[in-house]
Amino acid sequence: MSKTMNTDQRSNGALSPIVTSAGSRSSVSAGERRLARDAWGVARLSVGFVFLWAFLDKSFALGYATGKNADTGVIDRFGDAAWINGGSPTTGYLSGVSGPFEGFFEPMAGAAWADWLFMIGLLGIGVALMAGIGMRIAAGAGALLLVFMWLASLPLDNNPFMDDHLVYAIVLIGLAATHAGDTLGYGDRWSRSDLVRRYPILL
Structure with missing residues (x-):
């Protein structure tokens, strides 16, 4: 049984391998490819907004995860919990670590270097994802940050x-x-810039 694999060019957005064989579907329609590209584009914007909003909420205590009293529900927007007012964005999360990595994360809670690194990461990853540029670095840094947060959450309550x-x-x-930055973003234009051609790691 012979099989062939074709791949859409980068200019078409997300790469979608198509495997053909006797008795199986041999192609993906243009509409399906467009839907997949749009879905990845919207997913990129959504995840980017999660990072960007976390930065804004912790910076200004907007009353969501930061600036809201967990016991009383009282909201103190732009109050003492805001990073711009001296609040620590890492203290609440890392000081509550009680799992196997407690000894690793607890000394970081409230440390200035940890606060700055965390906030710069949230802002940089959020902006890159929203714009669709620097996706490799943003994805790598974001995945690393999320894995560290996962380790700090162990053991989990609802899943092994x-x-x-x-x-x-x-x-x-x-x-x-999948080059999701090309759809609903500036990824394609960014990839053709002189800077990225000279330093492909910035793609």
Whole structure:
């Protein structure tokens, strides 16, 4: 039984291998390819907004994850919990680690270098994903950050090992691998820039 594999060119957006064999579907319609590209593009924007919003909420205490009293529900927007007002974006999360990696993460809670590294990561990853540029670096950095957050969450309450951190990390790898920045973003234009041609790691 003979099989052939074809691949869409980069200019078509997400790469979609097509395997053909006797008795099986031999092609994917243009509409299906377009739908897949749009889905990956929307997924990229969605994940990017998750990172970007986390940065904004922790920076200004907008009353979602930051600036809201968990016991009373009272919201103190732009209050003391805001990073711009001296609040620490890592203290709440890392000081509560009680799993096998408690000794690794607890000393980082509230450390200035950890706060800055975390916030720069959230902003950089969020902006890159929203714009669709620098997807390789954004996906790698984002996946690494999410894996660290997953380790800090162990042991999990509702699953032996899988949670949203790992799911997001897998999605980030898929976004970079399928050139999702080309759809609803500036990925294609970015890939043709002189800077990226000189330093392909920035793709």
